[in-house]
Amino acid sequence: MTSTAEQMHLSVQNLNKTYPRTEVPAVSDINLDVQQGDLVALLGPSGCGKTTTLRMIAGLLEPSAGSIRVKGKEVTSTPVHKRGMGMVFQSYALFPHMSVLDNVSFGLEMRGGGRRGNRKAAKAALDMVQLGHLAERRPAALSGGQQQRIALARALAIEPTLLLLDEPLSNLDAKLREAMRHEIRSIQQRSGTTTLLVTHDQDEALDMADKIAIMENGIIQQYDAPQEIYEHPTNKFVANFVGKANFIPSTSVRQVGEGRYSIEAGAFGDLTVPGVVGIKGDRAELVLRPHRVRLMADGEVAADRPRARGQIIASSYTGNVVSYEMQSSDNDRVIRIDQLSHPADRLPVGAEITVSFDPEDAYLVAEG
Amino acid sequence: MRKALSGTVITVIYLFLLAPIIAVFLISFNSSSALKIDLGSPSLQWYQEMLSNSAFIEGAKVSFITAAVVSVVVLVLGVPVALAIARREFPGKNALSAFFLSPLLVPSVVIGLGLLLVFQPLALTGTYLGIIIAHFGITVPYVIRTTLMSLKTNDVSCEEAARVHGAGPFTTFFRITLPIISPGLIAGAVMAFIISFDEAVISLFVAGSGRTTLPVEMFRYLQYRSDPAIAALSVILILISVLLVVVIERVVGLRKVMNS
Amino acid sequence: MVTLQTTQLRTGGLPVKEKRSAKQRAGTLGLILPGSIGLFVGFVLPLIVMIRMSFNQHGTGGQLVETLTFENYGRALSDPFYWQVIGNTLWLGLLCGGLAVILAYPIALFLTRTTSKWKGVLIALAIAPLLTSAVARTYGWIAILGDQGIINGFLMDTGLLSGPIRLNNDMPGVIIALVEILMPYAILAMISGFGRLNNSLEEAAGTLGASRFKVFMRVTLPLTLPGVFTGFLLVFVLSISSFVTPRLMGGGRVFILATEVYNEATQTLNWPLASALSVILLILFGLLVAGYQQLTKRFED
Ligand SMILES: Nc1ncnc2c1ncn2[C@@H]1O[C@H](COP(=O)(O)OP(=O)(O)O)[C@@H](O)[C@H]1O
Ligand SMILES: [Mg+2]
Numbered sequence: 001m002t003s004t005a006e007q008m009h010l011s012v013q014n015l016n017k018t019y020p021r022t023e024v025p026a027v028s029d030i031n032l033d034v035q036q037g038d039l040v041a042l043l044g045p046s047g048c049g050k051t052t053t054l055r056m057i058a059g060l061l062e063p064s065a066g067s068i069r070v071k072g073k074e075v076t077s078t079p080v081h082k083r084g085m086g087m088v089f090q091s092y093a094l095f096p097h098m099s100v101l102d103n104v105s106f107g108l109e110m111r112g113g114g115r116r117g118n119r120k121a122a123k124a125a126l127d128m129v130q131l132g133h134l135a136e137r138r139p140a141a142l143s144g145g146q147q148q149r150i151a152l153a154r155a156l157a158i159e160p161t162l163l164l165l166d167e168p169l170s171n172l173d174a175k176l177r178e179a180m181r182h183e184i185r186s187i188q189q190r191s192g193t194t195t196l197l198v199t200h201d202q203d204e205a206l207d208m209a210d211k212i213a214i215m216e217n218g219i220i221q222q223y224d225a226p227q228e229i230y231e232h233p234t235n236k237f238v239a240n241f242v243g244k245a246n247f248i249p250s251t252s253v254r255q256v257g258e259g260r261y262s263i264e265a266g267a268f269g270d271l272t273v274p275g276v277v278g279i280k281g282d283r284a285e286l287v288l289r290p291h292r293v294r295l296m297a298d299g300e301v302a303a304d305r306p307r308a309r310g311q312i313i314a315s316s317y318t319g320n321v322v323s324y325e326m327q328s329s330d331n332d333r334v335i336r337i338d339q340l341s342h343p344a345d346r347l348p349v350g351a352e353i354t355v356s357f358d359p360e361d362a363y364l365v366a367e368g
Numbered sequence: 369m370r371k372a373l374s375g376t377v378i379t380v381i382y383l384f385l386l387a388p389i390i391a392v393f394l395i396s397f398n399s400s401s402a403l404k405i406d407l408g409s410p411s412l413q414w415y416q417e418m419l420s421n422s423a424f425i426e427g428a429k430v431s432f433i434t435a436a437v438v439s440v441v442v443l444v445l446g447v448p449v450a451l452a453i454a455r456r457e458f459p460g461k462n463a464l465s466a467f468f469l470s471p472l473l474v475p476s477v478v479i480g481l482g483l484l485l486v487f488q489p490l491a492l493t494g495t496y497l498g499i500i501i502a503h504f505g506i507t508v509p510y511v512i513r514t515t516l517m518s519l520k521t522n523d524v525s526c527e528e529a530a531r532v533h534g535a536g537p538f539t540t541f542f543r544i545t546l547p548i549i550s551p552g553l554i555a556g557a558v559m560a561f562i563i564s565f566d567e568a569v570i571s572l573f574v575a576g577s578g579r580t581t582l583p584v585e586m587f588r589y590l591q592y593r594s595d596p597a598i599a600a601l602s603v604i605l606i607l608i609s610v611l612l613v614v615v616i617e618r619v620v621g622l623r624k625v626m627n628s
Numbered sequence: 629m630v631t632l633q634t635t636q637l638r639t640g641g642l643p644v645k646e647k648r649s650a651k652q653r654a655g656t657l658g659l660i661l662p663g664s665i666g667l668f669v670g671f672v673l674p675l676i677v678m679i680r681m682s683f684n685q686h687g688t689g690g691q692l693v694e695t696l697t698f699e700n701y702g703r704a705l706s707d708p709f710y711w712q713v714i715g716n717t718l719w720l721g722l723l724c725g726g727l728a729v730i731l732a733y734p735i736a737l738f739l740t741r742t743t744s745k746w747k748g749v750l751i752a753l754a755i756a757p758l759l760t761s762a763v764a765r766t767y768g769w770i771a772i773l774g775d776q777g778i779i780n781g782f783l784m785d786t787g788l789l790s791g792p793i794r795l796n797n798d799m800p801g802v803i804i805a806l807v808e809i810l811m812p813y814a815i816l817a818m819i820s821g822f823g824r825l826n827n828s829l830e831e832a833a834g835t836l837g838a839s840r841f842k843v844f845m846r847v848t849l850p851l852t853l854p855g856v857f858t859g860f861l862l863v864f865v866l867s868i869s870s871f872v873t874p875r876l877m878g879g880g881r882v883f884i885l886a887t888e889v890y891n892e893a894t895q896t897l898n899w900p901l902a903s904a905l906s907v908i909l910l911i912l913f914g915l916l917v918a919g920y921q922q923l924t925k926r927f928e929d
Contacts, residue, residue: 020457058532059531059532060528060531060532079536080531080532081531081532081533081534081535081536082534083532084534085532086532086533087528087529087532087533089525089528089529090525091523091525093523093525093526093528093529094526094529095526095529095530095544095548096526096548097547097548106530106533106535107533107534110533110534110535110539111534151529154529154533155533158533158534164532
């Protein structure tokens, strides 16, 4: 335990925070190990404790309990200005009374060093975000996207031991947000800065992060690589929060191997599926991603595939994807099916269809 | 018709509101000592008269020095309190901010009498120190209010960003917080200056037979005489106020200060 | 062995944190202490000394006798003159509050609604009197209302009057001047209280067929009433504690608590009685503010 903590760039152990005059802890027992050079996303709905966690790591907030180590060194009681971290705030928090260059060189200046050297380094950081030409402007005169990059340059200029980003893209419009994702990611990788990104946007997390910690109600629900989170969610909350999911109530659950279960999945009948290790009881829910559900052509037979019949009750069109909602014929369950769209294939509401899926694409989780 | 009526009502009320100022202005150019408006031959004799009244000159000096010192002292002592209220967590915070606004809820005569009772045995009546202490209580609420307003409208995250990027508490205050809230501070200091400069009641109690401020000299003068010399003086005072109001307006905007 | 372990523990996590928050607490104290001491000396201490003084005795020879007696309160509250003074004080407050609100309301409404490019100037004109000395403005009213003042002078010059009518040196003059002097406070309170009012609401009511009068009674007035309450309270409170104007314009015929406190304190030099009157004024003040707040709260619910 201790030895891994020492190898880790950032190691957070049993971190807790209960705000004064509140009953419920804002975060409880956060454990998080981050490897050198990784970008880790804290992902969860608003109010789940992401900012609280980030602020404790930055030193802006005192934990109620727990410890924070950076490169094996305990920093829990190090004052915020001695932690050597860089941070980008949701509101950017640029200093309104300073020029862009002074903003970026602020952290360097605090560390001492010659004025000329600092300005040169600040200029380099500005060039990295491609805003060298705005050095003498005031922040208020710049667009949101530019301010965002300057905030990033300010945080990176000091070559921080850890870069903390609190919803850095949430104030940008959709197009710019996507471009900035890739820009931040590429700068982060080039500079090799270990980074913690707080976001409530699952696309952002999946796109940018090496690992994602899913949070709910102050607790980390799952901490894994993006693909693991998506394919093998440890519980119903994670499956529901990341990506879209059908939950098929399953009965007669019986373990038939390490993480394998035999179940009866409603209209789809008896199946053997992979799932979370250690599901107790004989009821569970089968996670089935809408785009893994296949519409079967008339008369098509797929011998060993589970199938169900039903009627399309709604459809929605978003350009590249058509989503159908199917009411299965035996019960009231609605199943969502996503198909890559093609004008020739569009089915009308009311059409009778048969759907199937590969049991290996589904994943069993405990009842939520 | 209706519009004309409401226009007239508004104009009449405005006239009422500005009547004494207009009257003072016109009378100050009188050529006689009568109070009626007499613009047959406007003269500056009352301005000369006022300038040769040594009590007024002395009072103006005392008022000016007091108001200047008070606005600095009240900033130096008041801003840290506002900072603690806006940026720190501590028990009794609401009580503290109520405490610092409470002088506004006590009639001036009551404060004045209390100060007289404290100052008399200590021989502080009619001294600079006495007047400055007396004016501290009635000006500090304004400074606290304008500072709090500035601190609240400005995002804390600028200060946090400075801290994260390596600035200690003092550096953060002087390099970030202070420059950002300085318009509010200037407004607060100007308000404190005006209030101290115009204050008459409390100063009257603590004046004793020693030094006293210009409003008190004017008050005493008016108890026995009411010639246009006071009008001339009032015009000067009004012009100074207007000048200061323009300063506030330029720096922060009048409505913002008044609404806080 | 055991002690060694505990000392080792002490250098670990929690105590460091305690040290840090102790330092923070000391910092907070450092911020609030100097200002608090200043306010204590300049405000709290005088009030305490004054309250204590109100239980002392004014000796027959004018000397101060340190005791603990309710004599001063007894004297103040058994003398019909002082009841008259209290009555005058309240009457002055009510009248000034009412008149100021009536006059300030149209101005505040106008300033809230106007889209004129002169709006800023008009607002400044309405509230700038606040920032000019009350003594100067009282003088202005003396000049207007006095026996030889502008109005009487005009009336006598034109032969409409043979002798001056008494506008000054009595209650009416004091009220006129106080209303004018305190009106800007009411205007300010109303402007900030009228935030909820916007033209579209009134227009909506108008398009729904309500008459102008109905729109005013059903939409405008209820929305502006909180601002009116605040404005009234402010003027009321400021006029019952006013001193300069009643003293200079009252001509010795207007007796209110503030002027009596001043007389006892500086002319009669009866400090205990002056203190007792101050305490009465303070209590009156507190009761009225508290009662009024209760009232408006109930009204707003
Ligand atoms: N200063 C505070 N005082 C009390 N409660 C707070 C404070 N800041 C946040 N909280 C509460 O803590 C929880 C987590 O907040 P936060 O960390 O800001 O969530 P997130 O960043 O995930 O949206 C929320 O329930 C929030 O209401
Ligand atoms: Mg947050």
